[in-house]
Amino acid sequence: MPLQRRTSLSLVPAYRQGRPAPEGAVKLSSNESPHPPLASVRDALAAELGSVQVYPDMSGARVRELLAERHGVAAESISLGAGSVEVASQLIHSRAGDGDEVVFAWRSFEAYPSLVRIAGATPVEVPLDADARHDLDAMLAAITPRTRLVFVCNPNNPTGTVVAAEALERFVDAVPRDVLVVIDEAYVHFDRTPERADGLDLFRRFPHVAVLHTFSKAYGLAGLRIGYAIAPLEVAEELRKVAVPFGVTNLAQTAAAASLRAEDELAIRIDEVVAERERMFAALDALGLGPVRSEANFVWVPEGSTGVEPVTAADLGAALEAGGVIARVFPGEGVRISCGTAADTDRVVAALEGAGLFDASLAADTGILVGNGGAA
Ligand SMILES: *Cc1c(COP(=O)(O)O)cnc(C)c1O
Numbered sequence: 001m002p003l004q005r006r007t008s009l010s011l012v013p014a015y016r017q018g019r020p021a022p023e024g025a026v027k028l029s030s031n032e033s034p035h036p037p038l039a040s041v042r043d044a045l046a047a048e049l050g051s052v053q054v055y056p057d058m059s060g061a062r063v064r065e066l067l068a069e070r071h072g073v074a075a076e077s078i079s080l081g082a083g084s085v086e087v088a089s090q091l092i093h094s095r096a097g098d099g100d101e102v103v104f105a106w107r108s109f110e111a112y113p114s115l116v117r118i119a120g121a122t123p124v125e126v127p128l129d130a131d132a133r134h135d136l137d138a139m140l141a142a143i144t145p146r147t148r149l150v151f152v153c154n155p156n157n158p159t160g161t162v163v164a165a166e167a168l169e170r171f172v173d174a175v176p177r178d179v180l181v182v183i184d185e186a187y188v189h190f191d192r193t194p195e196r197a198d199g200l201d202l203f204r205r206f207p208h209v210a211v212l213h214t215f216s217k218a219y220g221l222a223g224l225r226i227g228y229a230i231a232p233l234e235v236a237e238e239l240r241k242v243a244v245p246f247g248v249t250n251l252a253q254t255a256a257a258a259s260l261r262a263e264d265e266l267a268i269r270i271d272e273v274v275a276e277r278e279r280m281f282a283a284l285d286a287l288g289l290g291p292v293r294s295e296a297n298f299v300w301v302p303e304g305s306t307g308v309e310p311v312t313a314a315d316l317g318a319a320l321e322a323g324g325v326i327a328r329v330f331p332g333e334g335v336r337i338s339c340g341t342a343a344d345t346d347r348v349v350a351a352l353e354g355a356g357l358f359d360a361s362l363a364a365d366t367g368i369l370v371g372n373g374g375a376a
Pocket of ligand 1: 082084085086109153157184216222225226227
């Protein structure tokens with residue numbers, strides 16, 4: 001007799017990781033930091049290596065205290081996980097199961113549909129608007145009595161678009177109070193809009209808001225796996241209940257604590273990435289590729305938008321790859337290119353120029369192409 005199977009698992013899409021770069025190529029497919037850890041973080045990790053024979057503090061008390069201080073919230077409202085993707089999973093598992101619905105924009109973070117399906121609940125994907133932004137009215141309309149959570153990815157992965165403060169507040173206020181609004185701020189450090197939404201502000205003012213933060217992107221700790229939710233007390237308690245015991249390692253907690261003490265140094269790195277994002281956007285725009293304005297550490301090029309000649313995502317991905325750049329290709333939809341160092345941007349521009357797919361003369365006078373690029 002064959003093993004009994006959970007039939008709903010056949011609905012779970014497999015998570016596709018950003019492809020590793022072949023030798024000599026640069027990996028701009030996973031929105032990682034281009035930098036190795038700060039010296040202070042390395043030192044803290046080295047010191048912690050002597051203690052890996054013991055279990056970590058399951059509640060992550062030290063990191064939670066630091067975060068509570070940093071954000072001016074109660075430590076009890078913070079719950080850690082092995083990356084914020086695990087915390088998102090905790091949120092879903094603690095609130096939604098068979099027959100329940102979870103609303104989010106699409107396309108958005110690749111993990112949402114599978115996490116919802118794994119919990120046995122039903123994902124409700126609300127298409128982005130024509131400008132690749134959250135369609136908040138349509139998301140509100142998608143809420144039913146079965147809805148348990150709504151995710152707002154802000155800035156949105158993979159499009160880099162943002163929901164501004166006022167619009168987000170209006171949205172949160174319009175969502176029934178028995179539905180938890182989860183504001184996923186994985187890229188919030190890169191958002192430079194003056195009207196930037198602040199999830200924590202909404203968390204303080206509304207009873208049905210949780211905020212997701214991660215150390216993986218701006219803080220450069222993707223390989224160590226640590227993220228957290230700031231959530232209403234009753235929600236945070238439930239998160240700790242559904243969390244896999246000891247999921248957040250000693251090393252991750254130590255590195256997170258050290259990073260929180262080095263935020264000034266990290267801010268300089270973040271500013272550099274933001275500057276490269278602007279340069280990458282300008283270059284893609286000058287080449288006629290119609291990139292979307294981004295407030296994250298990547299730029300989204302929708303398939304066949306304005307281009308000199310419409311270019312498919314697959315062709316664009318292949319052109320980049322031929323030039324030694326591995327980006328994230330969503331066939332039929334677009335290409336997401338992570339931003340890092342000035343050299344990374346130069347690499348992207350050189351790859352596109354070399355591909356001959358684009359009219360490089362368009363960009364010739366902009367001063368942003370290779371050779372001039374590093375001067376900024
Ligand atoms: C990268 C990412 C995360 C979290 O990553 P972790 O490494 O699990 O912390 C969460 N949300 C979005 C939208 C992301 O892009």
